[in-house]
Each structure stands twice: as structure tokens, then as C-alpha cells.
Amino acid sequence: MSADKNQFALTPPMGWNSYDYYDTTVNEAEVRANAEYMASHLLPYGWNYIVIDIEWYAVNAGSQRPEVQYIPFAKPAMDEYSRLQPDPARFPSSAGGRGFGPLADYIHSLGLKFGIHIMRGVPRYAAHLHTKVLGTGVTADQIADASSICPWNPDMYGVKNTPEGQAYYDSLLQMYADWGIDYIKCDDIAASKLYPGYPLFSRAEIAMLHRAIEKCGRPIVLSLSPGPASIEDAWFYEENANLWRVSDDFWDDWKALLHMFEYCELWQRHVSPGCYPDCDMLPFGIVGGGFKDERHTHFTFEEQKTVMSLWCIFGSPLMLGAEMTKMDPQTESLLTNRDLLSLLDPERFRRQVRRNADSAVWMSTARQAGGRLAVALFNLQDQEAEVSVSEDELFVPLPAQMKECWSGTHVCPVNGSITRKLPAHGAAVLIGC
Amino acid sequence: MSADKNQFALTPPMGWNSYDYYDTTVNEAEVRANAEYMASHLLPYGWNYIVIDIEWYAVNAGSQRPEVQYIPFAKPAMDEYSRLQPDPARFPSSAGGRGFGPLADYIHSLGLKFGIHIMRGVPRYAAHLHTKVLGTGVTADQIADASSICPWNPDMYGVKNTPEGQAYYDSLLQMYADWGIDYIKCDDIAASKLYPGYPLFSRAEIAMLHRAIEKCGRPIVLSLSPGPASIEDAWFYEENANLWRVSDDFWDDWKALLHMFEYCELWQRHVSPGCYPDCDMLPFGIVGGGFKDERHTHFTFEEQKTVMSLWCIFGSPLMLGAEMTKMDPQTESLLTNRDLLSLLDPERFRRQVRRNADSAVWMSTARQAGGRLAVALFNLQDQEAEVSVSEDELFVPLPAQMKECWSGTHVCPVNGSITRKLPAHGAAVLIGC
Amino acid sequence: MSADKNQFALTPPMGWNSYDYYDTTVNEAEVRANAEYMASHLLPYGWNYIVIDIEWYAVNAGSQRPEVQYIPFAKPAMDEYSRLQPDPARFPSSAGGRGFGPLADYIHSLGLKFGIHIMRGVPRYAAHLHTKVLGTGVTADQIADASSICPWNPDMYGVKNTPEGQAYYDSLLQMYADWGIDYIKCDDIAASKLYPGYPLFSRAEIAMLHRAIEKCGRPIVLSLSPGPASIEDAWFYEENANLWRVSDDFWDDWKALLHMFEYCELWQRHVSPGCYPDCDMLPFGIVGGGFKDERHTHFTFEEQKTVMSLWCIFGSPLMLGAEMTKMDPQTESLLTNRDLLSLLDPERFRRQVRRNADSAVWMSTARQAGGRLAVALFNLQDQEAEVSVSEDELFVPLPAQMKECWSGTHVCPVNGSITRKLPAHGAAVLIGC
């Protein structure tokens, strides 16, 4: 039997992604510093992915900020086979054609896993220069689809669905496997509102990427961006990828968080081992540095608890957006709540019990008999309010005593019902004792 | 705790529906004859619902066929509280205001359950006559929404989402519970391509109906029509109903059957106890009599096996459309295959393994360890063809020996793969021994 | 040759409509009072239509305001042939089956023309009662289309496109011609945003109405509502009607007025004798009485001048919405500007010269050589601003001197350009001397 991609990630990946803080600018020292922080502070709680986001191959990345995010028509770091390489100025250990290998080794030495962001396709630079494609007699212009570009990034052309196109993706994945990559976040490949009428235009490239992973001999987790994915395509995602984004880019904005409740309602039946609808990164702590907008997250602490409560009871991957070396203890406390994190288990059964303009209620149970019931209460209003749930809505009896995850207090149901007074945009998560 | 509607139907309902043969015209004797047939022939295999479809309240139903299916502006059988009653000419036992009570008693006496079709709303006749609403001080014109009609049937107005509107639905369900109804197929209430831009306009009426069932004291199964339901609304259906149609009306047409493979792909993760995406009725055997088009189904026998194979491995409800008293043994053999029917179990895990223009493959496993693997192979081509599946696609080992459900032959995998030569539009279902 | 409907209205109709002030409630005395006012004050300027708007047949019209605008399932005034009649309580002269004949006679005696609003279709009341259709052997239920209703008014069913359906419309138009009706505003028959995906579903009924007018022997002007009409259907409107609404219902709201500039841009080439894209009624002076919201128009005086300037240079029909007997001299001055009204001439060539977020400029010229150039300048900003136009944009020379219609001042171009300082939302109209 060939590799079963569902075995590559038996629980939702938990890690750190460079984007929310660094935009395109992160360098090797910064990655190492964050990796070290994770290994020493968060690894015991299950956090173990370090992911470098977009344009690690770009020379002078970020130098035209704030006007231009991605400098067009620029010369990237690239090998002779049209494969992008780490910018050596930012990633010194990549010198001599070693790519991300040395950095991967270091991250692995900390007990962590290493992920990178890639853009769908072959560099435009390669296509216009007619550079080679490894293992084929063709050049990059012959595998590039001149009409397939990303609407928001100028780096790549899509790859044609041909044997030579597959060979290019195979050559990429072989290089990534050689480097020791554990996780690929491929962008411009999933659905986006930017493609009107073409919600999943790039099925062929997703399948090529999936096949290249199957061949590469390394269990590389595949995460697809951007979003929102259409649930009409759920089966295709489930067959070909491990993560796919259910929303647009998520930032520290209450409206976006409210919207995420809709997406979670929609995708709740689609969480299973190896298959993770992805609510996107956690814009907590200090973010925005590379965007020339360094700030403490706009989310209140209560809103951040709401994010964590929803992501966990839903079963989303957790990718921290903060610069970890600047993290305060309160932010860290959001990430180390073992009771809450236990709900990520994809084998649990989850169900949105109720959602309206004022509140939302979720429940989660272990499938095996005797498993603990969890209930999450969300106050969606802009002021303090009580949120209740009763056995009549859960259709299961409430335990005699439940523990509220965030406060640690114990709560006893009254008349088959639990009520909590919650701050504006706040959440409570109760787990049976 | 209040009643949990998921307890009302722990497995997909299996039964008979009058529509495919009788259109609007079925009468009491015909219903009894079919019920008797089911009790003596099919009940041992799990078939136990007898459902009377549309316009049992219509006087002279079908008399303007073939031009007019539903006679507009006609006076229906109705009680003083604006509630439709069985047409006494067709259902003599309903005389004296007893409604479907006596017929329900008879059906129950055979060990069967009894279902009826209803249209969303209150009769237009009642609204224009200003007749009473039980338990309220208002009349039908005051609960009717004059702008809410069915696009294809002239009988009803939608009911306003008000306490008096709820009271009307409560009075309906109380009457149905008194009669002994076990199953309601409510029409013009789920999504339809006939409502452009309004895929699920009638959420309020679905919720009113659901609440009325919860109050009525009887575990009445709720089935929603027409379709296709939008999967965007899956959670709402799962909370409020037991069955909802995933397709347009299904008839004996290969194109429609091909299309059903898409719907099953879409809804495969949404089958669970009490929640059944519904592939619609089985137009087998002799159908079309009431439509002035009596015929043997246009489906070949192979196509009918394909229908049964797909419905069962997917986990759809099974509602037979044939006139049972005219059923031939071959058709009956389709309905009594215990191996196949065992796959309906909603606790099984099901997955479409592959689908393209030529073939489709599904698998199904019991969630508990040691459960038997089932694999269904479908030939979607118009000529005989081989269809294969390998362990590489299943990600589980194939058993040393499998039994093909339809032929009873035993099959052994070769090199981790099974191949079957299938007739045009044919299917094979293999179950581990 | 048969009647050419374009001959029925060689210039855009100018008149008064009861809706903006009276909603459904207007009565005979009120109509007469307004007609008398028009005859004595406005007729010399070309205003000559008196139009009674919706539900003149409704008993107790307006009595459930403000909750309900149109009382559903009520018994209307109707003759034995399923034809609606004036409510005799409100229109006493209609007693004895004389309908609107006496009132028409009176309006004609003042030198005016008389119009009525009708709803597309046959009364629901008639269909459910099975009343007769004149000149046929059928009853109303047989011509009614049970699935064709108005989404916002409960009075009617659409009429089937059959010989009997045509006979019903013929019988209506014969009655209207007998009464002396000069103008019909038919509602629920043109496009509406309320019909998603069905921009002009009722072509057949428009054509039936058009044919009935051709047969009736009286030059009855046909105006279609609601809107916005799709310009894709322009030819069909031009062949079958005299007026069609280019917008939603227009009220005294600046956003709606801004939107009208878009509609006028769209339809500017479609004004010709007998064919009038219609910008809807002028909500000037005192409006809203029947809506339980009597008020002076929310439009400023400058905005009202902008309305008149745009409607006239575009060539729209002009239907006053004010209660005329309460009209102040300033409002009346808006309606009696002969220079401005001269621009209505459909033989003129009109062109939007420019439109952006800040300003709009229109021009209009007579087709014949030597005709006077007119230019309208509009300030779309919320504060005073200068608006200019130059010969470079007009492609014709500016006259040495132009007269500003509203102020009467004379203006001389400077360097081939004219600039006016305009108040917020204000307009200037310059005509060559």
C-alpha cells in the first residue's frame, strides 16, 4: 500500500507561522529564535511546527513596503532547475546550494517539525528565462501556463497538467524531502473570492502536488490556501490534502471572528484524522512588524479566549501568528490550557447546538462510551450577557459537575441547565469532571 | 430532556411511497393492498413504512390528467379548523371525522408504520373562506402569508411565523398524532431550483413544524422535500429534520442516476443516526399508473442494482416507488439482499474512493475494530468495462476473500487489488468474509 | 393600419398621481379637488393627467395601516364578469355600475385626461369564487395562473396566455374605454428586483394588454411598473408600452436621486416619441398622508430643482406626487418653468457629457439645425462646489450668452467654458439665447 496522507497528521497540527508578524521579511536568526522559544515553552503542550511563510526566496523582500508587498518582475533566488531557493542574504545556512537543509536539521534537533510556504506554479522568472526542468528535456516556458497567474502575487505561473508539469512538482518535492521539510503550506491553490466563478480552478495542480508528496518518501503534511474553500469540494480536499482554509485570511477583527462561527457551522462534520478544515492563524500577542504596523493584537483577551475556544472545540489546526520572543505570560496562558487542547482530538464528535445573533453553543463528546462531555458557550454581543444551555438542546444528561476551562471553577447544572454570565465577546468551555 | 428527534429513526427509513405509481390518485384499498404485500414479503428485511403521497385531501384528484396534475381553486376535504382531511370518496374509513386513524390502525396491525405527505402551509381555500384556527381567536386568513405560495402546486399559502401560525402547526401535529401517523413527508419546504436565489426560504416553517413534532408526544419522523438541499444548510437540516432530499425528483433516467453520484459525493459525511440525506424514491417495477403512463421502469435490471448499491453504501433512506402488488420476483430480489441492506447502518464510515467519467468506487467500514470492509464498484460507461480498486486507494488491506453481494460469488484480491468486469451501468458490491 | 401606440403620447406625459400622498386611500372628492387645482394652475404649462393609483377597488383600504398596506383575502368591489370596480364608498359616482365613467367625464370637462392604476391579472377573489369571464364560456379560475402572484400585493393571480385570457384583458380594456380612461399604469408587470432571475417574466401579459389596447378603439397610454426595467428588454418595452420605470420606487431620498443619474446614463438613447423610460413620480410638496406619515418632502428645494432638471433634460415623464391643494408657491414654481419643460421634447438629442462622484453634466440639442443648446450642471457633493463644462467636452461651440433656467440670470462662457458655483446637491440648467 502507498502512503496514506491521513497518517501524516493524526491530530490537527499546532505550530507557529511567520506571516502575522514578519510578512515577507523573516530571516534565519528570527526563525531559530522562535523555534527555540517553542521548544522550551510550548512543545510540552503539543506545539511543534515552525512554518516560514511567503517569499523566503525573494531578494530585498519587504523593501518597498508599505506601497508594495510583493515586488514584481524581480530576480528571485533560484537553482538551475527553476526551483526557488532561500534568499541567501536572509538564510545564510542555505549557502552552497544546501537550501533549507541546515535550518531543518536545527529545528529537528529541537524536537520540532519544519514547514514552508510555497506558491503554486513555476517562477515567472524561469519561464521568461527558459531555464531547465530537472529530469526532463523541456524548459520552464514549456511547463508554464501563461494564462494562469495569482491575482495578488507576481511570482509564478501555474504549471500545466502534463507529464513534464508533474516532473517539475516531483523535482520540487524531492528537494523538499531532501531538505527535511515536514509541512507545506501551498498558496494560490485553494478557492478564493478573488476568482469569481472559479472556486477551485486548480484541482489539477493540487492533485499533482499530492502525487508528488506520495512519491517523495517523506510524510509531508499538505496545507492549502487561501480560502474560503467551498464545501462543495470537501471530498476533493479530503482526498488530496490535510488542511484547507475555510475562511479568508483571518486577522484580529471581531467581524472576522463572528464570520468564523458560520464557517465552523458549515464544516463541523468534516473534521477527521488527517482532514482538517482550517480556521487560519491565531493573530495573538505582538503582530504586524513586517507590515510596518507592529502592534499588540487588536483582539481583547476575552476575544482571544473565544478564538481558542472555538478553534479547539471545532477541531481546527492551531498556528500561532505572534512573534513568540515578545510573548507575554497572559498570551502564553491561552496556548497552554491542557483541558481545552484535549478537545482538538479529531475522533471526538462535535456539534453546534445553537447559533443566533446573540450567542452560540457548541458541544463535543468522545465517541467511546464514558467519554467526557464538553460544552462551549459564546457571548456574541457587545456587552456582558448570560448564555445558557439545557439538556433539552444537548439531548444528553449534563454531568453533576463540570469544570470551566479558562477560570478553573467548577459548575453544577441547575434543573438540567447551565448558565454563565460572559463578558462581551467572551466564552466559557465546560468539561465534565 | 425533551424528545431527541434523532431517536425517532436510528436507521434510514425503508418503506413504500404511493407517488411513483399513483401520482395523486391512491385510495384506501390500494394502500391496504400494498401494506399487506409489504407485511408479508418485505417486512422481514426491514421494510416497514407505508407513505401516502400528495393530495389525499383532493376531491376528483387526477381527473384532469394529463393536462393538469393539481386542480387549482378546488374545494378540498377540510375540517372546521382549516385542517385538510382525507378525501372521503377515496378513504371511506375516514368518514365521520376519523381522518386517517382507522387506516393507521390497520397498518399498525400489520406491524408497519404509517406516513403521509403534506404541503407546507394552510389551505388557500381556508384563507379565502376565513375559517377557524384551533386554539386561537384568529381565522386562516390571519395566519396565511398571501405572498408565500408553492410554484408548482396551488393548494396552500405559507404560514406566518407568529404564535398563531405555530398554533396552527401544533393543531395539525396533534391531529396527526391522534391519528397515529409515524412519518411526515413535508413538501415545498426544502430547497428547490424553482426558487432562484432562495435556497432555503422556509426555515421558519421547518422550525415551526419541528417544534410542533416535539410537542405532539409522538415520535413522528420528519422528511423534507423537494430538493436539492444546499449543503450550506446541512446543520439546519440536521437539527430540525430526519430526512432531506439531496436531489431533484428522481425518476428512472440514467442521467439522473449519474447525477446522484455527485450528490452522494457531496453529502457522504452527513449520514448519522437520525440524520439522512435522502436520494429519493426507487422507481422500480411497475410505475406511472396514476400519471397515465403505466410502464415497467425504464431502468435496466443492472441500473436498478446500481441504484440499490449506491443508496445502501451511501446510507440513504429507501422508499420503494413500485406498485407492490404487481411486483415481479426479480424486482423483489433487489429489495431483499441482506448483505447489501446491512450497509445502511449509519454508524458505518463511508467514503467515495474515486469518481470520474468512467467509474466510481465507494468503500464502507464499521467504526469498531474488526468490522467488515465493503467496497462498491460502479461502471458508469455505456458498455461493459472492468473496474478495479487497490489497497493503495483504500489505505486498508483487502481481506483474503470477499463476497459479491448480487451474484453471491466469492472473490480473492490479486496483488492487493480487485477487478470486476461489469455490464454497462452495472455495479458490484464486495463485502469481506 | 392599426393604431400606432407611439401616437398616443407624442411627448412625455405630465400629470398627478395619487400615490405619494394618499397611498391606497384616495376618494372621489379628493381626486376632483386635485383635478380642479391642476386645471386652474398647471394645465397651461402642459400638466394634464390625473391618475388614481393602487386599490381604488378595495373596501376599507388603508384601515389596517400602518401594519398592513394591502389587506389580504378581502372582498373587493367587482362586477359579475370578474372585473374590479371602484369602491362605491369612496367613489359615489360609480354607483349603479357606472364605474369611473362619471368621474372621467368630470375630469375631461376640465380639459384634463384621466388615468388609473391596475394590477396585472384577475382577482384572486374571482378565481376562488369561479366568477364569469365576459364573452367566454369559462370562469375566472380557468384563466387564472395559480402560481403567478405579486410578491407584495395579495389581490390578483396572473392571467394565462390563452384566448380566454386575452378575452379577459379585452373585456377590461373595453370597460376602461367605455369609462373614458386615457392612461393605464399597470403594476406588477415590469421587471423588479423582487423577482430574482426573472427580470421580465410577464412578457405575455404585457403583450395581451398591448393587444387589448389596440383593439379597444381608444388611444390609451400604457405605463408599466414597477422597476427597474432591464435595458436588455428595451426593444420589447418600446414595442408594447409608452412608459416603463427605469428605477425602483422613487422617494424623497438623496441616495435614490443619486442612483437615478446612473439610470439616466443607461437609458439616454431610448427616449423617443411614444417611448419613455420613466424616472417615476416627483415626491414634492406635501406627501405621505395616506401612509400615516404626512410631511413636507425630505428633499431640499435645491434637490427638487435637481430632480426637475434631470427629469427634463433626460426626457422623463413627470408625475407629481404632491397633494396639490396643499401646495405652496415655491413648490409650484418648480413645475411651471417653461424653459426647462421645453427640454422634455423627445425629438431633442440628449447626452450625458460626464459623470463622476462629484458632478454630472448633461447636454441636449434640437436635431434640426439652429436649435438651442441646453446644458445641465449637477453638483453631487454634500457641500457647495463649482461645476464646469467646456466646449472640448461638448464638441459644439457654446453660444455667446446662455440663460440659467432656475435663476433667470444670463451667463457668458469664458474661454469656451462655463462654470457655476452650485449649492450642495444643486443644479443649473443653461439654455442658449
Place this chain on the structure above:
Amino acid sequence: MSADKNQFALTPPMGWNSYDYYDTTVNEAEVRANAEYMASHLLPYGWNYIVIDIEWYAVNAGSQRPEVQYIPFAKPAMDEYSRLQPDPARFPSSAGGRGFGPLADYIHSLGLKFGIHIMRGVPRYAAHLHTKVLGTGVTADQIADASSICPWNPDMYGVKNTPEGQAYYDSLLQMYADWGIDYIKCDDIAASKLYPGYPLFSRAEIAMLHRAIEKCGRPIVLSLSPGPASIEDAWFYEENANLWRVSDDFWDDWKALLHMFEYCELWQRHVSPGCYPDCDMLPFGIVGGGFKDERHTHFTFEEQKTVMSLWCIFGSPLMLGAEMTKMDPQTESLLTNRDLLSLLDPERFRRQVRRNADSAVWMSTARQAGGRLAVALFNLQDQEAEVSVSEDELFVPLPAQMKECWSGTHVCPVNGSITRKLPAHGAAVLIGC
């Protein structure tokens, strides 16, 4: 006053375009041969434009046919200022940087006008090479919009709406004016079904091009492609261009011709001097050579007469697609019918009288009194049929005698009506004597 673009083409342009025969491959000798043919055979009838269509700058154009129409990532002929030049191998007279100047001189010497096709934007090649932009300090990468490409041609990037972007278009038009270009067909700039949800995304580039023409000092006619243009944008087209395509690419296919009747219905009020909704080229005679599909047009002779009849009575530009040097006399007779060509006059009033599945009827009258009436009858059926028109539909009297343009026969109305028996897909055009 600045130049009025409507003065540049007071009647619909008539000419020849290289595309239908040559695809991308036409060379100088072939252009000259066609120009000479036009001058000697068609110029007396008003045909006077010679237009070179797409990719005159492409080296090895057509060499990858039939697989590839436009070779991607190739090096085009280009000057130092990022401006495309004629391929010197195909256009020898362009050597030495003289561009199309010598060829234009020759065409002018024949009494003809000279047009070229261009693609919206700046060459991708220039953007990736960072070549100069005349009169600015920037390079091509700085004016190129990396996200703006043509979906079907790989040559260009869109130009940003900035002063430097305008400077690039100005530099193009100055070069074209220097060459002596009379007509530009700009492609990938008008609406297309290929841009879902973006019917006219490129307003800014159209306006830049229009301004560049105004500045260049030469009356260059501007034609926009592809189509179909949305009539919602009619005013914008009328202000900025002379021709815009109302349909997709038109080829020799009856379905496409049937569809053109819909487009002509839609746009009939929008023909005026300088403003021409464009029905696209005439695929007559010998076409397809450069496409490796040389053939006599698939249109029957009757269908070609229908094309000419519709294009002329509608008032469309006429651009011949045939290789003229291979033209047979019958094809030429289609182009030299003076009666028919006289109907092109944009000052005429035109009206579709009727259109249904079986037939269409158009009329056309001169605006001035006493002008001759023309009537076109079209048989849309697949077999011979009679088509009639009566004064009742025309609303004008028929002359005592009319001349049928194609046959030259004279026809007298009978009882105010004319009837012609027409072959399948055939047409008759009658003009008052």
C-alpha cells in the same frame, strides 16, 4: 475645441481584416496584394480600410500551429522604448526602425486607410527586461500591472493607471500617428465572457487610449475587442470609442448568426455617427488559411446574404474576412450592392419590427421627410418559408412599389402587406422606389 472622435468615422467603417484568413501569419506582400485588390475592385463601393490583425510583432508567428496559436514567453520585435515593432522578417519595409510607415504610405497611395490590431498593455517581455518608457524616468516593470493579463494571449501586461502609464500609451499613439495609422483595433480591452464578473474591467485603459488618441494629432478610429460588450456600458463606449463588439468572435456558423439577431435587437438604438456597435467580421469567401483550415466559408450563399442584410440594416461596420485575391465573383457581388450599402447611413432610423423563432423583420427610414423606407425580411427556419410584414406592424404606409435589393425584382404590396418566399436562412431587403 479638442478633436471630436465622432468626426473620425461619420459612417460605419468598411474594410478588410487579415485575421479570418491569416490568423497571426500575414506578411507585407499579402497585405499589399489585398490592398491592391480592394483599391481596384471595392473602393468604389466605399470599402477603404486595410487592417492587419494580431501579432504582427511576433517572430515565427504561427509556427506552432495547430497546437499553439500564440507562442508564449517568446521575444517579440520591440524598440528600445518597450514598443512593439513589425516582425522584420514578415514586414521588410519596416527595417531600420521605420515601423509600418512605408506600408502605410503605400496603402494611402492606393486611396485606402490603414489599420492595425494591438493588444492592451505593455509587453511582458519588456516588463521582465525592465526596458525604458519614452519620456519618463521609469522602466516597463514600473508601469506594468503584474496581475493584469489577457486570458487567451500571453504577450502583454496591463498598464497601470498612472501618469507614467498614460505616457506609455501616448508614446505608442505618437508612433502610430507618425507611421500614418488610421485605425486601431485594440483587443483584450472590451468586455468578454472570459472575465466572469468583470464585464468591463479595463475602463481606465480605454480612457488612457482615448486620451492618447486625442493628443496624437491624427484622427485615428478606435475599435474595441473582444465582446460581447454589455449594454450597461453603452455610454462609456460611446464617449471613448468608435466601434465596440456586440458579440463573441463571429465565425461562419448559423447558430452564431442567429445569436447576432439578439445582439442587433439589443443595440439598435445605439448606432449614430462615430458610434458603431460592431457585429464583427464577415467570414466570407476563402478563410482559415493561417489556421491550417483553409476552406470556403461554411455559410451558404443565402446565409451570407442574410449576414450582409442584417449588418447593413442594423448599421454595423463591415470588415471582410476573406482572402480577397482568391475571391470569386459571387462573393464579390455580396459586397457591391449599392442599394444595400446605402442603408449603413447612421442617420437613418432603424427598428426591429418583429423577431421570433421563425422569422425576423427590420425596417429603416431616413429621418428627413420623404426618405425611402427599407424593410428586411429574414427566414430563420431550416427550410423554405414565407415571411410577411404589414403596414400594421410598420405604422407607416408601404410604397406602391419596392425593389428587392438582392434579386433586383420589383414588388408591390398587396392589401398593405408584403410577403416573400425565402430559402432556408435567407433574406430579402426591400427599398421603396
